[in-house]
Amino acid sequence: NAGVTQTPKFQVLKTGQSMTLQCAQDMNHNSMYWYRQDPGMGLRLIYYSASEGTTDKGEVPNGYNVSRLNKREFSLRLESAAPSQTSVYFCASSEWSSGELFFGEGSRLTVL
Amino acid sequence: SQKIEQNSEALNIQEGKTATLTCNYTNYSPAYLQWYRQDPGRGPVFLLLIRENEKEKRKERLKVTFDTTLKQSLFHITASQPADSATYLCALEAGSSNTGKLIFGQGTTLQVKP
Numbered sequence: 001n002a003g004v005t006q007t008p009k010f011q012v013l014k015t016g017q018s019m020t021l022q023c024a025q026d027m028n029h030n031s032m033y034w035y036r037q038d039p040g041m042g043l044r045l046i047y048y049s050a051s052e053g054t055t056d057k058g059e060v061p062n063g064y065n066v067s068r069l070n071k072r073e074f075s076l077r078l079e080s081a082a083p084s085q086t087s088v089y090f091c092a093s094s095e096w097s098s099g100e101l102f103f104g105e106g107s108r109l110t111v112l
Numbered sequence: 113s114q115k116i117e118q119n120s121e122a123l124n125i126q127e128g129k130t131a132t133l134t135c136n137y138t139n140y141s142p143a144y145l146q147w148y149r150q151d152p153g154r155g156p157v158f159l160l161l162i163r164e165n166e167k168e169k170r171k172e173r174l175k176v177t178f179d180t181t182l183k184q185s186l187f188h189i190t191a192s193q194p195a196d197s198a199t200y201l202c203a204l205e206a207g208s209s210n211t212g213k214l215i216f217g218q219g220t221t222l223q224v225k226p
Contacts, residue, residue, distance in 0.1 A: 004155075033214070040120070042218030043156070043201065058213060059206070090155050100146065101203075101214060103155030 002026050006091050006104035013081045013111045021076040021107050023091030031094045032074035033101065034058075034066060036087040043090065049074055081111045114139045114206050118217035125192060126225055133187040133220045135202035141180040142204035147187050150199045150219065159200075160187075192224045 007022045025032065034046040035058075045058030047066040055066050063085060065077045074093075078085055088108050092101040115138040125131050135145070144163045148156035162169045162178045162185065169176045175188040189196050199219040206213040 035216075040218065043203075043216040045206070045213060045215055048213050056213070059215065092155075100158035100161060101148075101156070102158070105155050106153075 004091055004093055004102050004104035006089075006107050008107060009105065010108050011110070013078075013109065015082060015111060017081050018077065018079050019081065019109075020078075021089055021091070021109075022073070023075065023104060024073045025091075025093040025102070026072065027093060027095070027102065028071070029093035029095050029102070030071070031096065031099075032068065033092040033094075034064075034074065034076045035090045035092065036060065036085075037090060037106075038087050046076065046089075078109075081109075083111045085109065086111045114142075114204070114215065116202060116204065116215060116217035118202060118220045120218060120220070122221040122223055124223045124225065127193060129192055131189040131192050131196070131222055131224070133200050133222065135185040135187065135217055137183050137204060141183065144204070145176075145178055145185050146203045146214070147174075147176055147185075148201040148203060148216075150201060156201055156216075189222070192222075194224045194226050197222055197224050 004025045030051045032049045035043040044060045049055045049068040052071045067075045088106045091104045117136045146161045147159045150156040160176045162176045173190045177186045199221045201219040203214045203216045206215045
């Protein structure tokens, strides 16, 4: 019973490098989310996908792109990483737009 | 834009007492509000959802209230235990319509001492 799976769990990048965080859910949920969590800032929504084929910006989308590859997968891409993107990234999914969120265990990214 | 305020100071209480955490929002009242628990190094876990037409909701030792006049939700844990020690987050929709864009408060850390 995997739920929401994020990869990688840890990553260190140099400034300017690119990478993609992968997220997959096996609960047949329609909505998927990417959040970042920083000390004292709480969880901030980066991007959101209400359903397969749709994406929408959240509070802090700059420097990120997303792809809703299919119903199961929602990836987050950093094209040119910056130290300000050092954070813990959480993927989440929900059955419907107003439902409870199921979170992954997080991906800890450090940009040097 | 909608903002959520939770007490950033940690709440320390004695085992067996009732813990009360506060969530205030600043603009329009959301259709619903959610509460989550987060342990260190883990993702948040859903606890309760309360809708705008519900004044109170209970689940075992947990109780949530929702006051749209005060723009406030209170989260209570009765007969608290050391295992209840965690950070508690409230969440609600960012927009006035049903967009599903959930935003979170920064959370309040609860420490229950034996």
